[in-house]
Amino acid sequence: MAVSGTPALAQSDAGEAHKLRTLDIMLMVSSLRCRNGRDDFRAEYQRFASSHLATLNRAGATLQRSLAGGSGGGGARALDRIGVQIANRYGDGHPWMNCAQLGALARSLGKHSDEVLLAEAADLAVGSEVPASKVAVPSASISAPRLSYTMAGLIDVDGT
Incomplete structure (x- = not known):
């Protein structure tokens, strides 16, 4: 994620960074929430986090x-607040993935470091x-995807 000189591109970078941060925190929280069931995927989350550490840190x-906001201050505190909210x-x-599906996602993402x-x-x-504010598509046209797709080849759809 390169830092851009233009505000529009910088906002786009921030939007992508927010998605990556959200994915990381969502998988971490979900791995802890799912730890007591048959779909405990804490080890898969750790592999995911290790595989993507540099990218997640850049995000x-x-x-x-x-x-x-260019002032140099307040960013760390605001980032912490956003992390807690996520x-x-x-x-x-x-909202639409269960522990098994989240575990499969973490397992698949942990196998590579492809940004x-x-x-x-x-x-x-x-x-x-x-x-x-970060999404270009009007929110009324966004619907939760069905998990009948293969998530760009990332999830094995064999029930695991």
């Missing part, structure tokens, strides 16, 4: 700079969760 830094949003579960596939997964798994 966090991009988002923090965006939140600081965690609270997923504390009761994902393009990570961004596509973020669009599919949390895209409609990103604030409406």
